[in-house]
Amino acid sequence: MSRELMDQAKKAVLDATRRGAKGVRAVVSRNRASSVEWRDGKIDRLRESTRMALGLTLFVDGRYSVNTTSDLRPAAVDRFLDEVIAMTRVLTKDPHRKLADPESYKGRHEGDLKIFDASRTVSAVERRKIAAALEAAARAGSGSAKIVSVSTQCSDNVSEGAMATSNGMEGTRTDTSFVLLAMTSVQDRGSRKPQGYSYAARRLFLSLPTVESVGMDATRRATQEIGARPEKSGQYRCILENRIAGRLLDWLLGQPLTGRAIQQRRSFLADKLGRPIASQVLTVTDDPLLESGLGSGTYDGEGMSARRRVVVENGVLKTHYLDTYYASKLERPPTTESSSNLVFGPGTQGLDGLLKAMGNGILITGFSGGNSNPATGDFSIGISGHWIENGKAARPVSEMNLSGNHLTFWNRLLELGTDAFLDSSTRSPSLRFDTVQFSGK
Amino acid sequence: MSRIRKLSRRQAIRLGATTVGGLALSGFLTDPMLAMAGPADGSRPEIGYFERFGVDPGVIREALQVALASGGGHADLYFQHRITNSYALEDGDVNRAGCGIELGMGVRVLKGDQTGYGFTENLSKEGIVRAARTAAAIARDAARGGPGSLHLSAGGPSRYPMARPWLDVSSADRLKLLNTLNERFFKEDKRIRKVTVQFMDQTCALLLADSAGRLVEDLQPLTSLVVFCVAEQKGRREQVRYRLSGRAGLEFYTPARIDRVVKEAVARTVVLFDAVPAPAGEMPVVLAAGSSGILLHEAIGHGMEADFNRKGISIYADKIGKPVARPFVSIVDDATAPGARGSINVDDEGTVAGRTVLVEDGILTSYLHDLVSARHYKLDPTGNGRRESYRFPPVPRMRSTYMEPGPHKRDEIIASVKRGIYCSTFTNGQVRIGAGDFTFYVQNGCLIENGKLTRPIKDVNIIGNGPEVLQRIDMVADDLLIEEEGWTCGKxxxxxxxxxxxxTVRVGALTVGGRS
Known part of the structure; x- marks a missing residue:
């Protein structure tokens, strides 16, 4: 199947070159998505579709544009090429704009990343059964008397892509993903109806957790929120639960490490390469070759061969994400445009152990809103979770806020858990911190 | 929503440029980017714009028939052709551009509250019928017939001023706009070190056909400008994002607006050098007129979307007809303001969009409905059924949400606060529909000390609970301002x-997530 996409990509490269483009990168993608959304005993929504798109990055007389179209009729593509090349010609020349160095295409990983499940397709009937079973599991546990409504979802995707460039890169990829989701709403005081959710996202069908565990987890989380109130403002120790830690980690290791943010002076980590940005317990590796990783692939968005990179080692920053363009502007060698899978470790103990080690403090299980200033590292974010006393959940908390500056906040990190979260490309474990600032009542 | 008179191109543009199948806007199609889709001549009056893609009444009727073949109660087809142009200025040059074309159609079948949905980017008869068959699977009853004839809805509103439609604007004109901005920024303040300007214009044609035989067309323009402004002073660095957006043509960028972009973006950035840490804890919060409407969006707007209520999972599910705020609080969701980013002539289900009153004199009045929830509650839809594109079924969404002016004065409100904060610009917000807890993030604000605005603050998240905060709105000024910054809502x-x-509004107590 990918052969057909590759032929289309190569044709687009040829056609654009023939029209005067000096450099071309074409990506043709096809995605088949199917899902059943289920609610309170029946199907709520049924969706099935196939998408196709052509993405075209053009370098014309030293000028640059990025274009996409879903209208792939041959005559329409011809007109599209004419139009976008004409549009590119009116821009200002930029000597830093060029295709990736062909040397960077070499040495591509050839092993099986196990991101495509060839063994398994899910039928419409099966999707429906799984969605229904998720609801049954959500209603089976304790606390079911409080349930207002249960929504579940079972979905799967098959994505194929082909990339070709005018300087010799050719690559194809095919991957699958399977998602289970359960959301339980329960009755609290007054009109308050907190919702708990649980989900799983995996490349291979057989690596999904059981529907029972996902369904029950959603209801457990919802019922645990009953009676939540803010604590008093203050400095408290805290633990970020594994599945939500990625939100804060992204403010540290996402945008601020990109070439654009650094070159445009919008990053508080611009001059921190080789210097400590977190406590010594933090080591993070960007691993695009991780088996069955949700961010895995053998080449990046520019076609450069994917490689493992240490991002943070014992608290010291080791990597900036530099694509060809911003690397050229910064007069540095390119690395890759953004992160793939982030792998942490090693940790010391599971969540229960972390809770005991903390004693008293807040276990954060949910974030709400909030933002982070990438230029300064200041952040402020809404939280919900549990007040922990002597390592045990004492009462639920909500309507509280966590704030700080990343450069001091991550120095408060004391310990990593062993519970890496597998349902995200950021495979964070739970993280235990010394006291940080919370506001509440 | 459409015009039924034959108009010259310029007339059509002046009148808002909504199309009526093939009659009005034949001249409109001369732009090469659109015409590449195929010849516009020979259009049949019923279909108009999408005729050029081979869509005709026969295909539509057949697809609707297939969609209802398993006994669905309602079916609709949504055709969309959206062209987006973007240009970016960085390091002094417009050196990046992009064009995106989305062409496709979605088929929806309703069976009670249940929805079947399929879409395709292949507008051939085979592609459309296949999508219809997918959507039909939601129902499992005897076939129902499709519509006998199709008729075009006419005489609807026209809310998109387009003196200079994007399809007539040259690349050079767009570049000129960006380059002017760049020079102005660096002249405005010596501390400005970096400016990125991202400009976007969009033209979206849509056609809705349903099992009642209704045909509705619209042509929606959209434009936005996003500025990232970085300033440095004594080794410190601050940045601000400033946005501007509307449904209009190039004329949207008036000298006054350009002036505002430069002056405001620079002022909001350099003031941050004087910012002190925001306080932490519960205190009175005064919200400035304008973008502070984010409070309504999060505290009540989402919770009033009828899908959450028909499912019984919103904190507002049992509150219609009940008092939720003081009598001087009235809140509306309005699609009618000409040129506003949130305005629409019709929603994405073909319903003419108007003004929906959420709260009238403190009493909760109406949810925001799409077709599904309206049928559930046996009410008329309110024109809030919206979707991102043909790839999604519509759900109830807000348009332009604001509070009506109240009895107080801005100065009186600020003077009334002994210790609190004043919030004027924001980056984002979020709400948990069931618990009602919401947050929004303040980019620029100010301390209020003894009734006076004193030192600036920044980067602070505010938290509250929707229904509780509505009750705590204890002063509302007479200075209503609909922002022009433009927001994108995700759901x-x-x-x-x-x-x-x-x-300008005072909330008696809100939790401020500061550090002092």
Whole structure:
């Protein structure tokens, strides 16, 4: 199947070159998505579709544009090429704009990343059964008397892509993903109806957790929120639960490490390469070759061969994400445009152990809103979770806020858990911190 | 929503440029970017714009028939052709551009509250019928017939001023706009070190056909400008994002607006050098007129979307007809303001969009409905059924949400606060529909000390609970301002453009997530 996409990509490269483009990168993608959304005993929504798109990055007389179209009729593509090349010609020349160095295409990983499940397709009937079973599991546990409504979802995707460039890169990829989701709403005081959710996202069908565990987890989380109130403002120790830690980690290791943010002076980590940005317990590796990783692939968005990179080692920053363009502007060698899978470790103990080690403090299980200033590292974010006393959940908390500056906040990190979260490309474990600032009542 | 008179191109543009199948806007199609789709001549009056893709009444009727073949109660087809141009200025040059074309159609079948949905980017008869068959699977009863004839809805509103439609604007004109901005920024303040300007214009044609035989067309323009402004002073660095957006043509960028972009973006950035840490804890919060409408969007707007209520999972599910705020608080969701980013002539189900009153004199009045929830509650839809694109089924969404002016004065409100904060610009917000807890993030604000605005603050998240905060709105000024910054609202994986507004408002107590 990918052969057909590759032929289309190569044709687009040829056609654009023939029209005067000096450099071309074409990506043709096809995605088949199917899902059943289920609610309170029946199907709520049924969706099935196939998408196709052509993405075209053009370098014309030293000028640059990025274009996409879903209208792939041959005559329409011809007109599209004419139009976008004409549009590119009116821009200002930029000597830093060029295709990736062909040397960077070499040495591509050839092993099986196990991101495509060839063994398994899910039928419409099966999707429906799984969605229904998720609801049954959500209603089976304790606390079911409080349930207002249960929504579940079972979905799967098959994505194929082909990339070709005018300087010799050719690559194809095919991957699958399977998602289970359960959301339980329960009755609290007054009109308050907190919702708990649980989900799983995996490349291979057989690596999904059981529907029972996902369904029950959603209801457990919802019922645990009953009676939540803010604590008093203050400095408290805290633990970020594994599945939500990625939100804060992204403010540290996402945008601020990109070439654009650094070159445009919008990053508080611009001059921190080789210097400590977190406590010594933090080591993070960007691993695009991780088996069955949700961010895995053998080449990046520019076609450069994917490689493992240490991002943070014992608290010291080791990597900036530099694509060809911003690397050229910064007069540095390119690395890759953004992160793939982030792998942490090693940790010391599971969540229960972390809770005991903390004693008293807040276990954060949910974030709400909030933002982070990438230029300064200041952040402020809404939280919900549990007040922990002597390592045990004492009462639920909500309507509280966590704030700080990343450069001091991550120095408060004391310990990593062993519970890496597998349902995200950021495979964070739970993280235990010394006291940080919370506001509440 | 459409015009039924034959108009010259210029007339059509002046009148708002909504199309009526093939009659009105034949001249409109001369732009090469659109014409590449195929010849516009020979259009049949019923279909108009999408005729050029081979869509005709026969295909539509057949697809609707297939969609209802398993006994669905309602079916609709949504055709969309959206062209987006973007240009970016960085390091002094417009050196990046992009063009995106989305062409496709979605088929929806309703069976009670249940929805079947399929879409395709292949507008051949085979592609459309296949999508219809997918959507039909939601029902399992005897076939129902499709519509006998199709008729075009006419005489609807026209809310998009387009003196200079994007399809007539040259690349050079767009470049000129960006380059002017660049020079102005660096002249405005010596501390400005970096300016990135991202410009976007969009032209979206849509056609809705349903099992009642209704045909509705619209042509929606959209434009936005996003500025990232970085300033440095004594080794410190601050940055601000400033936005501007509307449903209009190039004329949207008036000298006054350009002036405002430069002056405001620079002022909001350099003031941050004087910012002190925001306080932490519960205190009175005064919200400035304008973008503070984010409070309404999060505290009540989402909770009033009828899908959450028909499912019984919103904190507002049992509150219609009950008092939720003081008598001087009235809140509306309005699609009618000409040129506003959140305005629409019709929603994405073909319903003419108007003004929906959420709260009238403190009493909760109406939810925001799409077709599904309206049928559930046996009410008329309110024109809030919106979708990101043909790839999604519509769900209830906001348009432009604001509070009506109240009895107080801005100065009186600020003077009334002994110790609190004043919030004027924001980056984002979020709400948990069931618990009602919401947050919004303040980019620029000010301390209020003894009734006076004193030192600036920044980067602080505010938290509250929707129904509780509505009750704590104890002063509302007479200075309603609908913002022009332009917001994008995300829900269930779909983004739609919205607007919001607020007069100066005091909330008796909100949790401020600061550090001192």
């Amino acid at each position: 269930a994986g779909q983004s739609v453009p919205v607007s919001q507004g607020l007069p």
